[in-house]
Amino acid sequence: MTNPEAHDTHTGHDMSGAQAGHGPATEHVDHERANSHAGHDMNGGHDGHSMSGHGGHSDHVAQFRRLFWIMLLLAIPTSALSGMFAMILGYQLPDVPGLAWISPILGTVMYVWGGRPFLVGAVAELRARKPGMMLLIGLAITVAFLASWGSTLGLLDHQLDFWWELALLIVIMLLGHWVEMRSLAQTTSALDSLAALLPDTAERVTGDEILAVSPSELRVGDIVVVRPGGSVPADGRVVDGRVAMDESMVTGESRTVTRTVGDRVTAGTVATDSGLRVEVTATGEDTALAGIQRLVSEAQNSSSRAQRLADTAAGWLFWFALGAAVLTAIAWTLFGLPDEAVVRTITVLVIACPHALGLAIPLVVSIATERAARGGVLVKDRLALESMRGVDVVLFDKTGTLTRGEPTVAEIVTVGEWTEDDVLAFAAAAEHDSEHPLARAIVRAAVERSLRIASASGFSSSPAVGVTATVAGAVVRVGGPHLLTEEGAAELAAVAAWRERGAIILHVLRDGEVIGALSLSDEIRPESREAVAALHRLGVTVVMITGDAEAVARTVAAELGIDRVFAGVRPEDKAAKVHELQRDGSRVAMVGDGVNDAPALAQADVGLAIGAGTDVAIASAGVILASDDPRSVLSVIQLSRAAYRKMQQNLWWAAGYNLISVPLAAGVLAPIGFVLPMSVGAVLMSLSTVVVVLNAQLLRRLDLRPEVVTREILGEGPSSR
Incomplete structure (x- = not known):
């Protein structure tokens, strides 16, 4: 795994370190x-x-x-x-x-x-x-x-x-x-959504020509051109070029990953900033994407x-x-x-x-389902809603679910008389012309502090080093350890603790001198703490799964009070982790928002997709959380329990009517002169229907807004579990 502070080709920010392949829930399309x-x-x-x-x-x-x-x-x-x-x-x-x-x-x-x-x-x-x-x-x-x-x-x-x-x-x-x-x-087919990740055409290099062909026509050994913004048509190995790849649709990781000559790339991933030439190593059913498709299909067909x-x-x-x-x-x-x-x-x-x-x-x-929609919960699979009442383990994907899925400036250390605002303002000015996620995070942090961002000139980025720009007559550089080596500067002692937590570390230099350093990490959603606390109050075990490094995962888990952590999990292994929990006798609900979560969502007893996630995750879940508020899981649990009570009441009433009226219609009381007339039976039948309808209407009194449900749960005593 690459160092989280290494830099990529675009801004020098290599996001491959501590890569979070996160896993949403799977669908129970039965x-x-x-x-x-x-x-x-x-x-x-x-x-x-x-x-x-x-x-x-x-x-x-x-x-x-x-x-x-x-x-x-x-x-x-x-x-x-x-x-x-x-x-x-x-x-x-x-x-x-x-x-x-x-x-x-x-x-x-x-x-x-x-x-x-x-x-x-x-x-x-x-x-x-x-x-x-x-x-x-x-x-x-x-x-x-x-x-x-x-x-x-x-x-x-x-x-x-x-x-x-x-x-x-x-x-x-x-x-x-x-x-x-x-x-x-x-429902949209999860398999169709996965297939849609592939481009309609691939550009195959044939001699001196580049021909547009269908991805299905590609063969192992073919060389294909992937242009900036284009999708990789098949699994392959980079033979020319260096690029920041967006692998979020397959790994669930929001951060781009540097890929260069010799690195492997996966079908469906996107080249964000420059072009590549890729030698095809797998096509069709042999690709990683097809493997995920098979996992989703198998999980769907074997569940519920x-x-x-x-x-x-x-x-x-x-x-x-x-x-x-x-x-x-x-x-x-x-x-x-x-x-x-x-x-x-x-x-x-x-x-x-x-x-x-x-x-x-x-x-x-x-x-x-209507009440759920008002609370930001979209129910696609009625059995998923019913099953949610019996869930005793909720497995959260980290990135984009418990966290925002985008980097944010967490801490700043300074040197000498420079203030945090000074360091951040210089860094934001140098990064202002970049579209990289880390650059945007730095600029956003400066804006939130209402800092004046000076105009910069001479912007340039150096692969694996960092960015350089002239700000207010001084040369400002922002980057990782390679930048420090190039400048002959020493790392600030204060950043050692950041590294243990798996944070991304960027140093800021002005005219060759280090003036400070920035710690960037994936920001934890404030609602996540309440969600975990309320789930514990309901007696539910909370587990987190992520492709991130152990240090990153442990830091988030400790802050939220999560019971168990699966870190460094590859996308194709997430469903196995769900199965592992189920094998221990747990009923598992999986919450996530990335394509790589689709098999795990399908494997789980209940799959819940964060609505801001990919189409595939949404298509692979039985329940969709329209907002990105993890507390919505609590709304689903409460609704499931309330709905199940109503179902039981209605079934007992409806079946009970038959258990009583059928013997009466058969004439069991004929010896004492009573036989149930058809007319009375019809009235009772209608009355039974009316009772069922009115009882179901009582569900409309539920307020399923996540904040309301969470407040009610956290306000209850242990005896009300």
Whole structure:
């Protein structure tokens, strides 16, 4: 590793020392889970798995919304003109020829058109031998449909006219699935984002010509030209040139790194200040970028296999309802009442359809995600939100997450009568014409102190040495140890402690004499201290991971009170560190903002990306923190716990309704003269749905602003954990 005080080609500030490859959280885009809504194919797909893959969510939201409104319009005349519905509400249908056929015709349209997503899903669940909500809904609407036609044609009892119930079933279930689909954010493929790092074309040197070719056409041994501001098209070795490389999109490190002849460069990194010629050493699947892609893909495909709570409940409810229906049919037949057996059996199946259960989870998720957005938290993966409540380790990437990801002037020492302001003003004047991150940090520090920055002339930079400029008639130089060697000057004794902390050290010389030195480091976010303290209050272990040197990492960890540190971790090893924590039995949430964090984000139980990070990190996370405030993690934990409580309450209420109403509909109290009428069952079903909706609305009272949540947590006693 190069010395952190060495200098690069642009301003003399080599940022390769203590390089922080930092790792954001990974996404839980679970393809299997996306396919769990097998019946949501509304475009005629044969198997109903239209929701697999990364796209199509927004299309399905629009389709469910459109289908819901169409079915709602059809449900009004279907129900209003249904004989049983009129009888239940006590009004008389007019004696108009053909009026009795309107409900059957519209009901059939609703069954075939509006019920298709559920019927396709039911078939898929049967094929997979995993009966669940879709099969229960499909069974209920099919039984209601067949019974209603039997009643309409006079083949069955008139009480089996369920056209109104069929219409309500379809409309309410479509509403539930529309709400659910809307809560699934359209996600950008992490793999597409990674691929986008590569340039569209590469400039290959062929003899005396430079030809533009596709990166896919490159072969090992080819020489390519990388122009200033251009991306490296393939992994390779520098054969000509010296450049400050921006590797942030792959390493997560904000500081540029000097690369010169013989150094290796990675596909997707950017030459910031000059051009290079690179010999290709790896292409396609062999590149580091492709390796990260594979890690992300593997982590995505291997994570979050858990079934949703509602599906699990519906699976049990399916067998409960089916068993109850069979027992009902047998019991009533044995008592010599076959007609009543049919009525009771069908009533059981229809009442068992989980109206409220269908809304219990998606409605909570929808409201929770809306509240989260107001608190600066964007939920992409609902299982990530649910899982956050059980997290006992939060793994923070350092650079750009706990720290600002950009250098700042931390300390200044001076010589003789020179003041800190004098030294900083001279350094800022010399660096003023440079665009290098360290130069900008020095100028910014001078501006913050309201110092007058004198105009400079004769600016020049020397690779691995520093910058030189004439300021107020004096030659001012700013640089690292090579500058001191060149000038024959001694290092200031005070900087030894800075080096132990891994700081970047720059000396300032005026007319060949050292007048002071600057310590630059990655500034810790003030919110990070509160975030760590509040997580500890919740009983969560805080771990930091970074590509930085051990000294830098330990300094930050000690200042923040972090429990454990992984330092000097290479980008490709970050996911392994997450796995190491998981192997110890921990449930891990990973927070980061760089591409190199994507595999770790995918490996973690919950991946959280800082919103200011790269597209890939955002695409690889289940939760996105729109602000760069690390306290937002606390908002996610609190929301997860509150939402889970609501989900449990709703599931118990919704399932509880069925557990009580199904036996009553089956006639368990018939010996004492009570049989639950369909009308009462329908009212209870509607009431159950209303209760679920109102309970979910209580989530709107949550204030998820990070500062509010943190203040509440830090104000609690240990007993409230």
